[in-house]
Amino acid sequence: MTLRRSMLFLPGSNAAMLSTAFVYKPDSIMFDLEDAVSLREKDSARLLVFHALQLPVYQDIETVVRINQLSTPFGLKDLEAAVRGGVDVVRLPKTDSAEDVHQLEAEILRIEKECGRKVGSTKLMAAIESAAGVVNALSIARSSERMIGIALAGFDYVMDMQTERGDGSELYYARCAVLHAARAAGIDAFDVVFSDLNDEEGFLKEVDLIKRLGFNGKSLINPRQIELLHNAYAPTQEEVDYAKRVVAAAAEGERQGLGVISLNGKMIDAPIINHAHRVLQRADASGVRK
Numbered sequence: 448m449t450l451r452r453s454m455l456f457l458p459g460s461n462a463a464m465l466s467t468a469f470v471y472k473p474d475s476i477m478f479d480l481e482d483a484v485s486l487r488e489k490d491s492a493r494l495l496v497f498h499a500l501q502l503p504v505y506q507d508i509e510t511v512v513r514i515n516q517l518s519t520p521f522g523l524k525d526l527e528a529a530v531r532g533g534v535d536v537v538r539l540p541k542t543d544s545a546e547d548v549h550q551l552e553a554e555i556l557r558i559e560k561e562c563g564r565k566v567g568s569t570k571l572m573a574a575i576e577s578a579a580g581v582v583n584a585l586s587i588a589r590s591s592e593r594m595i596g597i598a599l600a601g602f603d604y605v606m607d608m609q610t611e612r613g614d615g616s617e618l619y620y621a622r623c624a625v626l627h628a629a630r631a632a633g634i635d636a637f638d639v640v641f642s643d644l645n646d647e648e649g650f651l652k653e654v655d656l657i658k659r660l661g662f663n664g665k666s667l668i669n670p671r672q673i674e675l676l677h678n679a680y681a682p683t684q685e686e687v688d689y690a691k692r693v694v695a696a697a698a699e700g701e702r703q704g705l706g707v708i709s710l711n712g713k714m715i716d717a718p719i720i721n722h723a724h725r726v727l728q729r730a731d732a733s734g735v736r737k
């Protein structure tokens with residue numbers, strides 16, 4: 448299982464960020480060629496990203512490139528650079544339907560064959576940024592064997608819905624729809640970007656909500672958000688201790704041939720035991736919350 452709590456965006460046009468971003472240790476690093484890059488920098492950014500992908504420092508971290516839509520003059524060139532550069536995952540923005548993904552898949556297959564890359568090794572994720580995308584989330588999530596996850600992109604989504612970012616109520620339906628689609632398809636789900644870098648409390652409140660809902664993680668825009676997110680995803684010492692007691696009690700129950708047991712008066716059965724194993728896996732990956 449690949450751990451994807453933090454996916455750090457950075458503008459593909461920013462050479463300094465491209466060469467240093469790995470030091471912040473996000474789970475995945477996302478080079479943007481779309482909305483963070485101005486029209487006059489599209490070509491130079493694509494070249495910078497193509498070279499950055501091949502740097503030794505990016506061989507041990509999952510790399511993602513957000514390309515422009517294939518309907519733009521840049522999309523196909525971005526895709527050529529990303530696949531030939533050896534990217535792990537291509538992020539398709541503004542995905543409205545499974546057809547968008549099928550079109551992308553066909554191009555990826557062609558490029559992989561042309562450049563001698565292993566067929567199927569380029570993975571995909573789709574950003575859902577409109578009402579149409581949310582309504583089609585399940586077919587998008589199931590549209591390709593290459594698909595590793597879907598992300599809700601809050602800023603374009605609220606524009607399409609003729610509203611604006613607020614307390615999160617404006618995203619409630621979309622978050623639930625994207626999450627259910629991802630889980631039903633067996634892939635990851637990523638929450639929106641939080642743009643106010645000085646509002647640490649607001650960021651943590653949002654992280655608490657999306658973790659509770661069940662998201663794997665979040666798209667981030669600044670290194671300051673990484674540690675906060677990872678820490679919030681780490682279980683507390685209390686949760687780890689309890690999970691260990693559950694696992695030990697379950698093992699004892701199994702020795703005695705019991706399907707359901709009780710621990711300090713609380714029923715322990717299969718879903719509780721599975722949850723305890725997940726808490727211990729999270730502690731292995733993220734440590735214990737500080």
Ligand SMILES: CC(=O)SCCNC(=O)CCNC(=O)[C@H](O)C(C)(C)COP(=O)(O)OP(=O)(O)OC[C@H]1O[C@@H](n2cnc3c(N)ncnc32)[C@H](O)[C@@H]1OP(=O)(O)O
Pocket residue numbers: 455456457458463464467468479482483602640667668669670671
């Ligand atoms: C709606 C959407 O489409 S969102 C997706 C596209 N957006 C992006 O990619 C934006 C990515 N983020 C950024 O460009 C920046 O974080 C900004 C513009 C939001 C804020 O920039 P700053 O105010 O300079 O951030 P800050 O003061 O925290 O920077 C501190 C250090 O972190 C670096 N840094 C900041 N953001 C990033 C990032 N996303 N990736 C890597 N390094 C970064 C800065 O270069 C700086 O490094 P230095 O100390 O060596 O000079």
Ligand SMILES: O=C([O-])CC(=O)C(=O)O
Pocket residue numbers: 482540574576598599600601602603604638639640666
């Ligand atoms: O894809 C993302 O996470 C960010 C984005 O484009 C949006 O919010 O519109």
Ligand SMILES: [Mg+2]
Pocket residue numbers: 482540576600602603
């Ligand atoms: Mg967007």
